[in-house]
Amino acid sequence: MPLDPSPHPESVPETAAAWVAEGRRLQRLDRNASALAAFDRALRLEPHLESAWLAKALLLEELERIDEALATYAALLDRHPHHVAASSNRAGLLLQEGRHDEALASLDLALAADPGNDVLALNKGLLLLQGFANPTAARPWLERARAFPEAQEALALCAEESLSGRS
Numbered sequence: 001m002p003l004d005p006s007p008h009p010e011s012v013p014e015t016a017a018a019w020v021a022e023g024r025r026l027q028r029l030d031r032n033a034s035a036l037a038a039f040d041r042a043l044r045l046e047p048h049l050e051s052a053w054l055a056k057a058l059l060l061e062e063l064e065r066i067d068e069a070l071a072t073y074a075a076l077l078d079r080h081p082h083h084v085a086a087s088s089n090r091a092g093l094l095l096q097e098g099r100h101d102e103a104l105a106s107l108d109l110a111l112a113a114d115p116g117n118d119v120l121a122l123n124k125g126l127l128l129l130q131g132f133a134n135p136t137a138a139r140p141w142l143e144r145a146r147a148f149p150e151a152q153e154a155l156a157l158c159a160e161e162s163l164s165g166r167s
Helices: 016-028 032-045 050-062 066-079 084-096 100-113 118-131 135-144 149-163
Strands: none
Touching: 016 032, 016 050, 032 050, 050 066, 050 084, 066 084, 084 100, 084 118, 100 118, 118 135, 118 149, 135 149
16 A cells, blocks of 8 residues: 555644655655645745745756746845855856856855855856856965865866966
């Protein structure tokens, strides 16, 4: 007999956090529409709940509903402007959409919230190099993230471009 993945009447979530947990459970079962509804229910109960906004944005991103995911990240950032994951993930989506200026601004928000994050520094360096073709601006960010193989490759590219006079 198959298990019923819907909550039983006696176990209907009562709190926003419980609705987020239910949404994640439903998402694992590939019941994405129900998962989104659970996240929305959580947000109706607690409109500032970071975990609900983030879970919803990540699911929308997974479903390739990019505009909705961007709007959800924006809503999260309106409520929690220093949310590093939201700023960083939003930057990735904006970059994917070719919106380099907005991606850079979003990465800058993430770096302002977590200035010591070398992954963010790497991403900013790569964006400046690849998205803006600016090896001079990219170099300090890539130097900071030197431990990452991607930074090593990008720094070599910066050196080549400097030698060819393109920086």
